[in-house]
Amino acid sequence: MPKCNINGKEIEVKEGTRLIDAFKEAGEDIAHYCYHPGLSVAGCCRLCMVEIEGNPRLQIACNTTVQDGMSVSNESPAVKDAVKWGLDFHLINHPLDCPICDQAGECELQIQYMKFGKYDSEMAEPKVKKHKVVDLGPKIVLDTERCILCSRCVRFTDEVSKTHELGIFNRGDRSEIGTHENKPLDNNYAINTVDICPVGALTSKDFRFRQRVWYLKNSETICNGCSTGCSVKTYYNEEGLFRVKPVHNEDVNGYWMCDFGRDIYKYANKEVRIQNPELNSEDITIDQAITEFESRLKSIDKSKTAVVVTGQQTVEEYESFLGYLKENSINQVYHWINNPDSFEDFDGLLIRGDKNPNTKGLLEVMDKNGFNKPWSELTSKLESNEIEHIIVVAPENVEMYPDMDEKVQMFSKAKQLTWLGTVKNDNINDLKIPMKSFVEKSGTFVNYEGRRQNFKKVTVIVKNAICLTDMVSYLKNKTLEIDNSPEHYKRKMNYFTQVRGGL
Amino acid sequence: MEAKVLTEHYDKDEYRFLDGYKKHGGYQMLEQAFKMQPKDIVEQVKSAGLRGRGGAGFPTGVKWGFLPDNGEPRYLVCNADEGEPGTFKDRLMMERAPHQLIEGMIISAFATGSHKSYIYIRGEYNYPAEVVKQAIDEAYKAGLLGKNILGSGFDHDMDIYLGAGAYICGEETGLLSSLEGKKGQPKLKPPFPAIKGYLGKPTIVNNVETLAAVIYILRDGVEGYRKFGTEKSAGTKLFSVSGNVVKPGNYEVPLGYPLMDLINNECGGLKPGRKLKAVIPGGSSAPVLTAQECLDATMDYECLAQKGSMLGSGAVIVMDDSNCMVDSLSVLMHFYHHESCGQCTPCREGTGWLNKIVHSIAKGEGRLQDIDLILKVAENMKGRTICALSDAAALPAISFVSKFRDEFEFYVREGRSKVKGVSYAEM
Incomplete structure (x- = not known):
């Protein structure tokens, strides 16, 4: 583990660390454009200039490996001047597009000019x-x-x-x-x-x-x-x-x-989402919707109730919802696989054939509850009208479900269809309850290799939406607490007050 | 006084063919080399003090010593992409003595343990390429190339590769990129070509003249080779003299030869009535010398370095008092702007900027602050890039402006050349 001194800070880095990464580890600013840690080194922007003790010439930090005992600085006047000129060389032919450029606000030229530049350009020639x-x-x-x-x-x-x-x-x-x-x-x-x-x-x-x-x-x-x-x-x-x-x-x-x-x-955006609970195309309140759902659960024979789930909800939701089903002896739970033929595909980089973020998580919870009925059973039961009530926990990412229409037609064979979904679907006229999309809830996904990844709620888009956990807690405790007080509304108010106050 | 070592038989037409070359002692040194240990040849080249003749002047033996001993195949590449403005010695060597190059290359390949070599010839050199190709064919037929050369057990194959006329492909890593079939752009160093060169394998890149000189180090021995030249600049060198002299051309003289002697004796001096104004001693990338500086300049690495210039490729461009330095610089800046590969920002943008400023002045539209701006821009292009092209553009700009500032100031103030009386635009 080589030790080095970066702008006076002693740090220890992994063997083979590039100097530019050592600067970042030390928390020191270093100008650069061409270097990207996920790519090979090009060394062409010439901005990450540093002064290495004992070397008369300025070196680029991206193509230099940290050696034990190296003492490096990018604070000397020589380096600062080199960076300033490096920036100017980048900018002399750069158009003044900022007002119409989409990158403005997150443009590295703007950011680095404010950090390392701040000079008047001497370029007087046409660009x-x-x-x-x-x-x-x-x-x-x-x-x-x-x-x-x-x-x-x-x-x-x-x-x-x-x-x-x-x-x-x-x-x-x-x-x-x-x-x-x-x-x-x-x-x-x-x-x-x-x-x-x-x-x-x-x-x-x-x-x-x-x-x-x-x-x-x-x-x-x-x-x-x-x-x-x-x-x-x-x-x-x-x-x-x-x-x-x-x-x-x-x-x-x-x-x-x-x-x-x-x-x-x-x-996840408003335009495509189910905004309100609906019963036979009439808007109802969320309380009415859940009450209706509960009465369906109670009135219809358990053996004539089927539940369809996809790998698109969180582990927490599966645990509470499937656990609730188990408690209530509803055992006909089926796993909807959108693309059975290409389910195991992998492109070698990131894209996998299983288009669900949490298939592993779903299977774990289903196993735990002893749900393992084959899909073909559902098909034949629907065919022979043995299912009266079907509850579908619908997928969010409908693009990845090319069989959607076909399946909805199939589900419609049941007398009653409860659709717990996020995205609008005009082919369904029964009970629709708006669900929270993945950005509106916190939870855990288990990926293909069994890695459990937690994530936090991002924002609120549909105020009336609930998640499976909310629903189960309502069914159990008769209280519904939907967290629909998005922080950003408050922030927006503050923003306007500040601006107006400032004026 | 000329010292003809390499060029001894260049006046004979037969020298370009195998029989003629052999008649004058050709390929004898190859046979002798095969009797030696490769590492002894490397040592001998090191002790002889041979320095790269392409421009940078790096000690050849030292370069060869950098090759790693890791069992990987090694390549030898001859840099015949003579692109430095003013240089035309490699062309003469290839046209007049292709077998000299081939023999030098086989010896060098034997010394460095490489079994494949390429001669990278600049795109414009169609005729020299033809001559070399023909000579390679002759050498193959005579068993001087291919398997088991002259019964030594050493195999070597040689090919020529024609560039497409880019100056940057004369830079050794740019040349290797081009040879690999990629865009001719210099590669980041380290790793250096001796470690990771052509196709990622250890590669030695040497100039035509360097490789040919190896023969004479073996022939004359270290002592004999060092008979010419100075302690740090051993041997003879070909100088391509061009510009305002009576007899421009290639002249082989010992290193350390006085510049004024080269101009006055070998090249017949300046044209009658003209006065020497400036000399670019080592190709267009070398900083210009004023007439005063030329008086005691000797043509060797150390003297020219001490004068702030360099020996470079040995292209001596002589300028008399009929030359306008602003016009000359604008020609040079046009060249470097055109030839920058565009990889590194300071060079890509800097060469363009310098070109625009100098041309503004030459069109009579310059501002007084532009003169200092040239210096500032050039100063910040120096030593900031992957290869030396940026320096090559910056150095002449700095030397022209600082040494002939009065001409630039006159041009800006009057809108016309101090020498020619009119502006570039009016010409």
């Missing part, structure tokens, strides 16, 4: 003109003028997605990122390039121009798009969710996530 609004493919737009050619995106497609779509064309200050003819940037991980782009060169078609980033808050959660369970950050405000980005988690997803996971927020 280099390059291509704007270059369509790179179905998901991403490129602005080559804003690009600082850090090559992170190129290295990503070479090293991580291994799809090699991107390259740097031309030379010198005419260099531009681009794709080959008829080979657009379109792979299952493409939007990661937008995340790692330090500037506004690569923007996601899905997110661009929809919100200024300073109007968004973010909170970490677990992606519910498949059984990998990537750590992600959701960006939201009172209007709903706007985007999802990966969070570094070495044990699960590294620095990346797939593009399917980027869409999970769409099934």
Whole structure:
């Protein structure tokens, strides 16, 4: 374990640590654009300059490995001047797009200029003109003028997605990122390039121009798009969710996530959600809905009641709900698998065929309660009208359930259908109870390898929504406490008071 | 006085063919090399003090000594991408004595234990490439290349590879990228090519002249080779003299030869009535010397380094008093802007910026503060990048502006050249 001295701080790092990471470990700021811990070292932005004792020349921290006894600083006037000029070289041909650039607010050029720059540019010559609004493919737009050619995106497609779509064309200050003819940037991980782009060169078609980033808050959660369970950050405000980005988690997803996971927020937003409990297409209150549900449970014979569950809810919900069913001798619990043929698939990086975040968790709880009836039994019982009441704990991420319509038709064969779901479905006219989506509740998902991952509530989108745990507690205690007092409303009020007060 | 070691038989047409080359002692040293231990050859090259003739002047034997002993295949690459403006010695060597290069390469390959070598020839050198190709074919037919060369048990294959005309591919790691079929961009160092080069394997990259010189180190021995040159700059060197001299061309002289003698004796001096203004002693990347500095300059690594310039590739560009330094610098800056690979930000943006500033001045649109700005920008491009192209652009800019500042100031104030009387735009 080599020890080194970074800006006067003695730290011990792992063998083979790069100097730039040692700076981060020591909590010291270091300017950089091209270095990304998940990619190879390019060493081309030349910003992470440091002074190493005994070396007359400034060195880049990203391509230097920490040696025992190294004494390094990036606080000397020589380094500061080099960084200042490094920034200026990045900025001399950078367009003044900030007011119309989607990256503004989270742009590394802005951030690092405020940290390390703050000078007046001496550039008096006309800037280099390059291509704007270059369509790179179905998901991403490129602005080559804003690009600082850090090559992170190129290295990503070479090293991580291994799809090699991107390259740097031309030379010198005419260099531009681009794709080959008829080979657009379109792979299952493409939007990661937008995340790692330090500037506004690569923007996601899905997110661009929809919100200024300073109007968004973010909170970490677990992606519910498949059984990998990537750590992600959701960006939201009172209007709903706007985007999802990966969070570094070495044990699960590294620095990346797939593009399917980027869409999970769409099934949690108001527009697609069941807003109110409904009975035969009439709005009812949540109390009425649960009372109706309870009376169905009581009045219909247990042997004619079936429950369908998917691997999309939390372990805590399964424990309380399946436990409640067991207590009440409802034993016909069936596991709905959306895509049995590709359930075991894996693309070698992150994407798994099991499109449920918690299949493992569900199976554990089902096992514990002794529920192990095959799906075919449900099919034949519905066929022969042996089921009168079917309770469906519906999946959230309906995109991943291509068999939805077909299954709903099948479930409708039962006399009564109780739909505990998040997303609207016009084919159902019976009892619908709005459920909380994964961003509105806290809980645990167990991923494909049995890793238990906890996550916290992010925000409230549908005020009337409940989760299975809420429902069971109502059924047991006759009290319902829905946590629908989102903090951000309060914050918003504060914000306006402050601004007006300031005026 | 010229000292013809490498170029002794360059005047003979037959020297470019195998028979002619052999008639003048060719391939004798190869046979002798095979009787030696490879490490002894390396030692001999080290003791002879041979330094890389491509530009950086790194001791060749030391470079060879960096090869790791890990059993990996090793490659030898001859850098014949002679791109440094003003240099044309490798072209002459390949055209006149291709077998000299091949023999030098086989000896070097034997010394470094590599069984495959490439000659990377710049894209514009079609004719030299043809001559070398023909010579390689001859060598294969005569059993000088291929399996079990001359019964020594040493196998070696050689190929030529034509670049596409990029200056940056003369930088050894840029050359290796290009040779690997990638975009010609220098690679991050460390690791150096001797550790991880062509295809990630240990690779030695040497200039044409360096490899050819190995033959004469074996022939004349360390003492004999060191007969020419100085303590730190041993042997002879080819200088490509161009510019305002009566007889421009390639001249082989001992290192340490006075610059003024080279100009006045070998090259026939300046044209009548002209006065020496400046000399770029080592290719366009070398800082320019004023006429005053030239008087006591000798052509060796240490003297030129002491004068703040460098021997480089040995391209001597002579400028007399009819040259406008602003115009000359704008030509140079155009070149470096055009040739920057664009990988490192200071070079990519800096070469473009310098080019724009110098051209603004040359168009008569300059501002007085631009002169200091050139110095500031260039100063901050120096030593900040992966390869030396950034320095190569910065050094001439700094030397031109600081040594001929009056011409730049005149240009800015009057909007026209102090020498030519008109602006670049009017020409």
